[in-house]
Amino acid sequence: MRWPERVMGGPLAVATGAVLLTAMLGAVLLWAGGYDPLAAARAAALGAFGTRDALLSITLVRSVPLILTGLAIAVAFRAGVWNVGAEGQLYAGAVAAVWVGLEGGSLPALLLVPAVLGAAGVAGALWALAPALMKLRLGVGEVITTLLMNFVAIYLAAYMVHGPLQEPRGVFPQTGPIAEGARLPVLVPGTRLHVGVVLALVAAAGLSWLFRRTRIGFQMRAVGASSDAARIAGRIDTRKVVLIAFLGSGALAGLAGGVQVAGVTYALYEGLSPGWGYTAIAVALLAALNPIGVLATAVLFGALEAGAAAMQRDAGVPAVWAVAAQSLVILAVLALDRVRHRAGSEASGV
Amino acid sequence: MSEADLVLFLEASVRLGVPLALAAMGEAITERSGVINIGLEGSLIAGALGGALAALAFGSAEAGVLGGAAAGVLAALVFAAFAVGLGTDQIITGTAVTLGGLGFTGAVYQARFGATGTALTLPTLAPLPIPGLADIPWLGSALFAQAPTAYLAYLLAPALWYFLFRTEWGLELRAVGENPDAAQAAGVRVRRVRVLATLFGGALAGIAGAHLALAHAGTFAENMSAGRGFIAIAVVALGRWNPPLVLLAALLFGAASALQFLLQAVGVDLPYQLFLAFPYLLTLAALAGWLGRTRAPAALALPWPRRG
Amino acid sequence: GGAESDSGGEAEAPFRAALLTAGPVSDAGWYAGAYEGLMLLRDSLGAEVSRQQTRTPAEFDEAFLSYGSSGYDLIFAHGFEYQDAAIRAGERFPATTIVVSGGGRFAANVVPLIFELEEASYLAGMLAAGMSESGTIGMVGGVEIPPVEGTFRAFEAGARAVDPDVDILESFTGTWDDVAAAKEAAGAQLARGADVIIHNVDAASFGVFQAVREAVATGRTAWALGMNRDQNDVAPDVILGSAVIRIPEAFLETALAWQAGELGGRPIYAGASEGVIDFVLNPALASRVPAELVAAIDTARGRIRAGELTVPRVEFVEPEVR
């Protein structure tokens, strides 16, 4: 039954074992590939946390879209809505944000920034509306529809930068820069850290409050835990709650796209996202769908990516190796998390 | 469109559909056991590289297919060890396995063929026309003048259907995916069933990857799976977790992709991004129309034993 | 210092150079050439080198920041997509010079490096139209970006120069690494009657060659053309010739110019006259190309080098410069 324990002794041993094993495996593989594992680890750690720039300009900037998409996933999954479409909703948000940011140049920043972010949220929500209606009206499972909508959104964004929103000279597949007034101010002068991070923090705190204190938050949790019991015992309009979860989730993912455009890139490009909408699923699940936990896991994933990039630059480890190392770290974290749970429920385990 | 065009279009549809069909039918079996392996992409790319290396080593494309299957199983084994053995979250584990698959295949490829890569020429799995059948008008060459892996897909569809719905093992597999506690109470070894189902899915994904490298492209390139593992997961749902329907869904998807290339070559003057989005839009339309209501296995993606 | 910087040894490296690519350098194409360029700087100039593969625009700024703040002298950002971030980084790190391959914007320390591959793909177009028996030729692209646009427009012009009535098909696969998609796109063009196909799909190019091979196997006559690197030996049985960029040489020239203090404030054009761009026939198949056609191509090549023939191009660089 519980083979790891049986083979290896107590849960602590398994935890240590799993981490050591993955670390050793990673080290051996790197070494076999002709790279210095210690230098790689050092470069990764320094590149993620080692300097002010590493922490503020790189790791934290990277974690902002992960926080927002992670929260998007948390909202949906908490209500039992398996939205795997955050990636597409993010692109929809980015397109809308850029559009407003380009067109609204005459507005004062005080109005333009909210308009840009608002448009991003609305676009993300609208992108989620299609699968929501397909689920509620036609009974089509959302896992597949939201996944398909991702591809459509990515090609829509590609079309936009080649077509209607292409930069004025019509040469490069990108938009022109959005108006100065549409950009998110930098939070810490001299770094790339923009106020989007504050927005992400506020969103996390707000969601945490929503789940704990509000009626709709409670209803979402109930529907997610048992739709039948929510309907029968809780007299909850489960369809309404599902719709709200879809829209809220889409809006947050759309906001992630808007914040990325307004805070970091100032223009829309193809390949804006490396798959944040998918990584977000891991971010949210690792946080057990807890909004505050998402902050921690998003920073973890942001640091992982920052570390992987630094490993390339400063230890000469090629990108493919850095990606492989990332996968090993995630597996080690998973094993650790699992064993922590096991240890907690050891007495009650089956 | 002329008849010749249509025949070529149908051939391309099947060619593009077969790797999806193989990977998706395997994943359908995995998902029927309650395990969603989104590390499928990892198995697929591992299969492509494993297939390429084995084909080079043994100088035979058939050996390459076996090598692909083995590499696919290896990636699935990592997934199963964590997600089924340790009970880690399936989605996160799958993400890690996909990353690992893409990373390690790239690393092995570069270690073997140099940092700048090389345009590998591999022994190819040539089309094997089936005498008689291949001459059927319209569909004959599309269906029956394909690589042997295509025939594997055709044979697997009914075989897996029979397995799932007409054998005791199939019943156990479905029970494990619907309610593992109940299956266990009835004496079924839940973990064993899930591991085997996952490895089977990995083997088929590996063969799909080998097909891409050996029967389709004739080479290996990093990331050449190009997201087909994720498409296959959508195809499983489109095919309602039922192997023959999954095969049809994969062929439908293949046809939509083939149409995209056909329309571009014909010179239809629309932004090409629209063509690229076409297969996905068509699938959405199919779902909204007649394919509607799907129900996933009830225990899909839930770790077992339940945490709490 | 990175693992690739070992050649500097104990002596102080004369300068530090970095390479940014938006795809794997194992593509045996566009990025591989850049990697070889970086290695050339290391081996022939003793540079201390480092590189990073980036995936998103957000990472561009980050990479410039990291290299800029750790004192790299010369950064090769190998793709137009880096240009906006390069301008931002250029302001922040005045001591660093950034070379953006195919870029359009420039500053005192931000230099677009323009490969005039059009010059070679024009010649490829001539060859294609001249060799086509069906009167239909094809182009398979990955993503529609300016360098691809440019080569395709020049290819068309070259083809029309030989055969004004030639039909030219164009398809895009949307990715650089999906070999199977490239093969199907080429296959669809072959089915429409195209018998000479050029590509600009980087790592996926093998799919195009494979499609042509399979068409030949059915008894047809069909040819392929290589792009970016000399691909003639990749599929010597079907590739008539390749439009080549000698990226390493271009990088070396650029680095030398930088060392001489001559780099900055204006774009660098690397074309046929600089010896960076060339069209090379596949010697194995040279006998299949009619002598008049070879002669016509050679004439055109000479006129391009002499500046007498201007091939169509997609203008990258901000207009006020040229």
Place this chain on the structure above:
Amino acid sequence: MTRVLARLSGVVRRFGSVEALAGADLEVLEGEVHAVLGENGAGKTTLLGILGGILRPNEGTVEIDGTPVTLSSPGDAWARGVGLVHQHFMLVPALSVLENLALGRRSTPGRLSRTHAHVRSDASRLMERTGLDVPLDVRVESLSVGQKQRVEILRALLRDPRILVLDEPTAALAPAEVASLFALLRDLAAEGRAVVLVAHKIDEVLAVADRVTVLRRGRTTLTELRASVDATSLVRAIVGGEAADRVSVWSPGQATAPRRARGQEVAALVDARARDASGRVGVDGVSLAVGRGEILGIAGVDGNGQRELALLLAGRLTPDTGSARIPDGVGFIPQDRTLEGLIGEFDLTENVALALHADARFGGRSLLRWRDIRTEADRVRVRFGIVAPGIDTRGGALSGGNQQRLVVGRELLVATDLLVAENPTRGLDVSATAFVHGELRQVTDAVTGPGVVLISSDLDEVLALSDRVLVLSRGRVHEIAEGVRTREGVGALMLGGADAVA
């Protein structure tokens, strides 16, 4: 001397800080029907789970046929001849009844059709013999709780166990079914097998058992032959010596309830029709009215439209045709507490909040007043004697009877106008049953109190509590004339309807 088939000694089992078993013993002899009794939460299910290979003990030993064994899965237990019928069903809802019966048998490896043919003929024979009737080719998810219970029992019997272990098998069965099940259990014992049975109704236990074991707070406090105990001594053992005098115990023989004055009408159905989940007509033109201060009993064999009638009256379903007038303050005790009554992952407070979250006093439109909800939750816990460390305990960690207490207690809180109760005392121990019955009578004592609709498969309960009785058969209701309001009279009407359906 008869052989000991199984012996559990000194068994300790902990769940976190809760000690469910604190040194329990159980001895199972060849050829006996052995009843296990105890309060809700006493540890009965835990003990049986250890015998059935579902749970492993923290301490103590399990012997089968005299040899100590480690049962690490139900499969192990099956292999040793131990078959368990679970209190909470272990069925696969998406599979058909036949598939559920065939699952895991592997008697004839290979083709399913062959297995199915065997199982079908075996099952038909068994259904005939036991009187437990279920359609074999429908999905389990469309069955009523009573039908699921039958499937569980049939499945265990089909595997021909030497030790058959049944955890509250009678809670969802009609009286006639209970009688024939008991006859079957006696036959099995006579064949030399052993039967271990948990039941809360003392009279049932006394009717079928050869020996009884009583658990109290995780310890075995009594094991006696049937002959040496009686109802009073058993109740005393169950609730504990001192407390015995203070609890009232409900027993069926009690006189039928006197009719009381009916208050103002609070709910009504007029010619209502509704389909069930699978699209068949469930309620087929029912008109009835419920008044304040009355208990309206609805008797019937389940599967005759109870489910839809309950949902209609509780306002959880709107009729396809006809009309329903339902008040605001409705409480609803659904038939399946684990699927519909509560959320296992939610703690007690949150489960209570399920009923209160819409109530203006506890938050109303946007914010919830958790402090007040916690107070209510704690009140329910204390008042209904829920055995749990506190109100932060997960619903899923409660014993079956304690889950039922939670649901009943919560719904009584909100039932200011109407309470719709499906088998409200299912799974409750003797004292809790009496308590709930008392509550139902008490809230309806005033003509201003809520109306109660009591839908129960337990005819005795309906007759004992109801002011009026209706019989539901084939989706229609029949009023019982005062004269035939007897066990026999109503029973005949119920079965008549049932026969006609079958």
